[in-house]
Amino acid sequence: MIRKDKPSIGAWTTFFWRFLQQPRQVGAIASCSEALAASMARALRHPIGQERTDLGGSSLRHVVELGPGTGRITAYLHGEPLTLVEIDPAFCQLLTKRYKKADVLNMSAVDFLLKQRTPIDVVTSIPLLNNPHARDIKAAIGQAYRAGTIRKLVTYSYGPLSPLACCGFANEARVDRVLRNLPPANVWVYT
Numbered sequence: 672m673i674r675k676d677k678p679s680i681g682a683w684t685t686f687f688w689r690f691l692q693q694p695r696q697v698g699a700i701a702s703c704s705e706a707l708a709a710s711m712a713r714a715l716r717h718p719i720g721q722e723r724t725d726l727g728g729s730s731l732r733h734v735v736e737l738g739p740g741t742g743r744i745t746a747y748l749h750g751e752p753l754t755l756v757e758i759d760p761a762f763c764q765l766l767t768k769r770y771k772k773a774d775v776l777n778m779s780a781v782d783f784l785l786k787q788r789t790p791i792d793v794v795t796s797i798p799l800l801n802n803p804h805a806r807d808i809k810a811a812i813g814q815a816y817r818a819g820t821i822r823k824l825v826t827y828s829y830g831p832l833s834p835l836a837c838c839g840f841a842n843e844a845r846v847d848r849v850l851r852n853l854p855p856a857n858v859w860v861y862t
């Protein structure tokens with residue numbers, strides 16, 4: 672079932688204002704569309720390759736969203752144990768008000784991934800194209816995967832190439848192309 676998520680005027684304004692101040696960190700002029708948010712949440716349940724069974728075996732999934740921004744995708748991740756890792760304090764304020772049951776951490780995804788010890792499924796919107804920290808973010812993702820912390824990762828890209836090809840995942844697939852987003856986006860799953 673598709674949940675409807677209408678972003679508030681406050682969320683739109685915060686997003687645009689933060690984009691003007693930190694364009695390479697925010698990475699987009701507007702938050703993602705409802706269609707992309709729903710597709711990302713579906714992708715989290717999309718089976719690709721061999722699911723890793725060596726990572727604790729629990730069917731309970733600890734979902735971690737990296738770079739949730741205004742929480743557009745978060746709205747579709749409800750009902751699961753949820754941690755939101757966001758570097759921008761203005762977005763963290765919005766997220767804390769909106770998602771009272773989620774654990775909102777105001778920190779860099781790099782620091783989070785390097786400290787995390789138990790298995791997680793990751794949804795990430797962190798822009799990598801012009802991000803000055805892209806290399807560190809990819810290295811931390813690769814390290815967490817090899818350490819057995821990342822069980823599955825879902826992300827999106829605007830270009831046709833796999834954005835995390837260099838991180839050492841055993842399986843990768845482009846599972847959707849969402850035209851109803853500005854610009855249209857590809858949804859990727861890594862295991």
Ligand SMILES: C[S@@+](CC[C@H](N)C(=O)[O-])C[C@H]1O[C@@H](n2cnc3c(N)ncnc32)[C@H](O)[C@@H]1O
Nearest residue numbers: 702703738739740741743757758759779780796
């Ligand atoms: C494209 S925006 C997220 C859009 C979000 N899906 C939405 O619709 O509101 C990217 C987000 O990643 C966050 N971000 C960028 N670098 C980060 C990092 N190193 N750690 C955590 N968050 C980061 C930005 O602050 C921004 O909120």
